[in-house]
Amino acid sequence: MPAEFQQYYMLRIKRLYVFIITTFLPLFFATFGVCLFIILMQFLWKYVDDMVGKGLGLFVVGKMFFYAALAMVPMALPLAILLASLMAFGNLGEKFELLAMKASGISLLRIMRPIIILILLVSIGAFFFQNNVLPPTQVKLWTLVRSIKLKSPELDIPEKTFYKEIQGYNVYVDHKNKKTGNLNDIMIYDFSKGFDNAKVIVADSGKLTASVDKKHLVFSIFNGESFENLKQSNSRNRNQKIPYLREKFTLKEMLIEFDANFKMEDESFMQSRDLSKNLDALRIYIDSVSVVEDSVNSSISNNLRKYSYTDALSPENIITQKTDKKPKEKINVQTYLEEKEPNKQLQIINEAKNRAQNIRNEYEYNRIIQKERQSAINGHKIEWHRKFTVSFACFIFLFIGAPLGAIIRKGGLGMPAVISVFLFLFYYSINIFGEKLAKQSVLPVWQGMWLSSLVLFSLGIFFTYKAVRDSVMFDINTWTGFFKRLIGKKEIRNYQRKELIINQPDYKENLLNIDKLNKLSTDFLEQNKLFINYFSFWKTHINDNINELSDLMEYIIEDLKNSNENYIIGKLMDYPIINIKHYYPKDKNIQTFCKWFFPIGLIFYFLYISRQSNIKEDIKTILKVNEELTTEINKILISKNVN
Secondary structure, X not given: OOHHHHHHHHHHHHXXXXXXXXXXXXXXHHHHHHHHHHHHHHHHHHHHHHHOOOOOOHHHHHHHHHHHXXXXXHHHHHHHHXXXXXXXXXXXXXXXXXXXXXXXXXXXXXXXXXXXXXXHHHHHHHHHHHHHHHHHHHHHHHHHHHHHHHOOOOOOOOOOOEEOOOOOEEEEEEEEOOOOOOEEEEEEEEOOOOHHHOEEEEEEEEEEEEOOOOOEEEEEEEEEEEEXXXXXXXXXXXXXXXXXXXXXXXXXXXXXXXXXXXXXXXXXXXXXXXXXXXXXXXXXXXXXXXXXXXHHHHHHHHHHHHHOHHHHOOOOOEEEEOOOOOOOEEEEHHHHHHOOOHHHHHHHHHHHHHHHHHHHHHHHHHHHHHHHHHHHHHHHHHHHHHHHHHHHHHHHHHHHHHHHHHHHOOOOOOHHHHHHHHHHHHHHHHHHHHHHHXXXXXXXXXXXXXXXXXXXXXXXXXXXXXHHOOOOOOOHHHHHHHHHHHOOOOOOOOOOOOOOOOOOOOHHHHHHHHHHHHHHHHHHHHHOOOOOOHHHHHHHOOOOHHHHHHHHHHHHHHHHOOOOOHHHHHHHOOOOOOOOOOOOOOOHHHHHHHHHOHHHHHHHHHHHHHHHHHHHHHHXXXXXXXXXXXXXXXXXHHHHHHO
C-alpha cells in the first residue's frame, strides 16, 4: 500500500472514530442523567413517608439526595450505556450512515472500536468507584436515612384519634382549626410519671407550640379540669377508698420535653455491614469468619456424634452406668428399667427426656447462630462479587445495545427506550433471583451473582453475531415465515401464464418424468409406512430419496410453466413446497450426546415425526396432481395428433 494512500486511510479512520465518539457521548450523558433521575425519584418515593412532616432543612435533604445519587450510579450506568448505544447505532442505521460505512469496507466491530475502548475505561472507572467511593457513601446515606427515620415528627395532631408521638402523653382532639392551630375538645392522658401515677386532663380548647430552642413543647389549655390519684402507703386496706385530686382551671400551661432538632446518628452501626467495605475488608472478613465457622462446625459435629443414637447407644440399646464399686457397667435398657420401681422408672425416663430436650435446644440454638453467621458470610461474598459484576454488565450492555441498534435501525426514544427497559428489567430480575439463591445458599455465591452476567454475555454474542452478518431478525416478514413454518402452515405457489413463450414444454418428456415421480413417491410412502422408533431415528433419519423427488418435481414445474394452457398452470400451483431441511444436528458427537440425553433427543425425534407426517401428506398430494396432469397432457397430445 503506498504511503500517501495509507496516510489518507488512517486519517479517514480517525475522522470516523471522532464522528462515532461525538455521536455517542452526548446521548450517553443525556441518558445517564435521565436514568439517574428516574432511579432517584424511585428512591424518594420509597422513603417519602419517612421525610414528610419532620421539618428537615434544605441542607439535610440536599445531602441525602447527593448521597443517594452517588449510591444509585451503579444501577443507572448499565442502563444508560444500553440505551445510549442502542439510540446511537439506531440513528446511524436510520440515516443510512451505518450502511455507508459498511459499504466502504469497514466492519461493524471496527466501527464500534472507539466506543468499546471508551466503555472499557468507563467499566474500569465503575469498578474503582464501587470499591473506593461507594462504601463510604453507603455508610453516610444509610446513616442519614436512619437518622431521618428516628427523628421525631412535627406535631400534626390528627382529629378524633389518639396521638402517641409525644413520649409519655396520649392526646385526643375532637376538632382543630387548621388556619389558627387551635384545638377543641381536648383529652390528655399524662403518663410521664408512670402508669401508676397517671393524670387525665380534659379541656374545652388549647394550643400547642414549640419553644424557641425546639427542645420543649408549650401546651396551653383553657377551661378544663384534671384528675389525679394520690399516692398511698403499701399497707393500705384494699377496701379503703383511694383519694384523688381534682383541679379546675381556666388556663393551664404544660412544659413538655420534646427535642425537635435533627440529630445525626453515629455511623458505627454501619461500619460492620458489607455495604461499607471495600474488596480488602470484605476478603479479610470472609477469611476470618470462615475459619471460625469451620472450627465451630467441627466442634458441633463431634458433639453431635457423641450424643447421637449410634454413638451413645449400642445396637442392643444399652446404657452406661457409673457405680462406686465398678468403674463402668453396660446394662440392657429394658432389663435395667424392669429392675426399678415404677416411680424410679418414671424418674429415669423424665431425666432422659429432659437431657434429650436440652441437647436438642442446644443444637437448635447453634443452628440459628450458624445460619446467621453463614448469612453474614454470604452477604459479604455477594458484595465482593457485585463490585465486578456491575462493571462487567456495563461492558456487555454495549455489545447488546450497539448491535441491536444496527439491526432495528430506529433512533430516538421510541423503540430503543422500550427495548432497553425490557432488557434491563430482564437482567435485573435474573440478578435479583440469582442473588436470592446465593444468599440462601441454594447456589454457590459466585454462580448466583454471575448468573445474570452469563445470560447477558450470551445475548451479547448472539446480537453481535447477527448484526455482523446483517441479520433481518427484526423484519416482520422473517418472523411471519418462521411462525408459519412453526405452526405447520404451508407456502402456496403462485404462477401466471406467460404472455410470450419462447420454448414450448415437451409434453412427452414430462409424461415420462411424471411416471418417474409417481414411482419415487410410491416407493417413499412404502418405505415410510410406519414411524421408526427413537433409536433407529438416530441411525437412518429420513429417506434421502426425498431430495431426488423434490428436485424432479421442481424440474417438471419449470418446464410446464411454459405451457399456454390455463388448466395446467392452475394445477402446477397445487404442487406442495417440500421443506427438505433436516431437524437434527449433523455432527456425530453432538448426535451421540443428544441420543442419550433424552430431554434433548426427544425434541429432535418429535420434530422428525411431525416433519415425516407433513411430507407424507405432500407426497399424496403430488400423486393426485400427477394423475390430473397426466390426463390433461394426454388430451393435449391427442388433440395435436388429430390436427
